[in-house]
Amino acid sequence: MCEAQNKQLQSLHPWLKVSKLLKFCYFIVALLLISCGNEASKQQTTTDTVNAQAETTETPETKRKTILCFGDSITAGYGLDDTNDAYPGKLQDTINALNLDYTVINSGVSGETSAGGKSRIDWVIKQKPTIFLLELGANDGLRGVPITETRANLQAIIDVVKSKSPDTQIVLAGMQLPPNMGADYTTDFKQLFIDLAAENNIGFIPFILEQVGGIPELNQRDGIHPNVDGHKLVAHTVWDVLGPMVKS
Template structure:
């Protein structure tokens, strides 16, 4: 990925105001420098998250309907005091309130790239989820990874899910970048997600940070990771597409 939200959730076409885009550019640059300068922290986070995933995998299977959120720090709930406040946890609250009987599994890893996701999908998909939400690509964009490589990795992940868990419904979450990455790159990057969704005939969230990205009051001090309030809006955006699949 409510107290202040209507049960009927809304989505909007993704857009940034110019002032927000400029501010978001500086934030993205700062985050990239931070990510590159703290590799040890990233590795620690990945280890801790993997441990959590192992616990989830080995836990008794009491429900046969699951929604697996496979992503990066946005999914993992980076920087939150309680990771249940991240959008997957909020989705679980909504599902429970509607007595839908799904378990939401948070399989987010902070700092994860599409290449990293590709390397762990074979293990993760053994859980054979009912719904697989794919939220990866932002860190590729921050590092300037060739769009063709991001596209190939995302397609490889989708292929594994379709092959090893053919009954699983796939939802692809789109990501966008600020213009300081270059007009050509940002346009191609944005298009990758919509193209993959169309080519694979899977559900699509145009921009998972819709109405959150670049808005200071909805993000943490780093200016890019959603705070608790921001994650509630992310959950709304996700639910608008996910809801019809599980209702």
């Protein structure tokens, strides 16, 4: 190679380096753009998948249905060694044996009055149960609370359920008192449940302690709260009303 050609190549050498560097930079940028595009595509695909799964899992058809038992010590299972032996737990056993897709929620509070139930219904009904079983009033009666007050409180609970969870089916459990509370009071007390169920067009259990109340061998020593065998019968009484609702 001649000397003139050498000098010409030497003068072009720096530009050749710059040209190669620019090509390398373009190559890196292109790789980054491709990589980012693929990542964005993956993220979008993942997001679409998650959204699709969320839509699938949150549809009403796939949600497990619930029966919420809202009551006092009878519902809570006062005095039992295992609260699962209370009638809500026995209802769950029946439902499981029939392979029905329902969960029974025990929302019983020992000593609860209708006023106490009224004060906590706004929080409880947020669960939006499929069926709402209202079992309250016995403690009102045993304390001699005026019938009008108990009636108003129970109606207020029913109103909250209807307004905040309109798709929920309501069942009212009737209660009766021992005769020592006075003939007029016990008669009016029994009637208030009948009237409330009829006026609100809701399910009704005439007497939740049917064939249990007042029978020593089916109650605990206090003669008021059912024992394990008593709760089994209570569950049967409740199921007579709930069963057709659940199966349908």
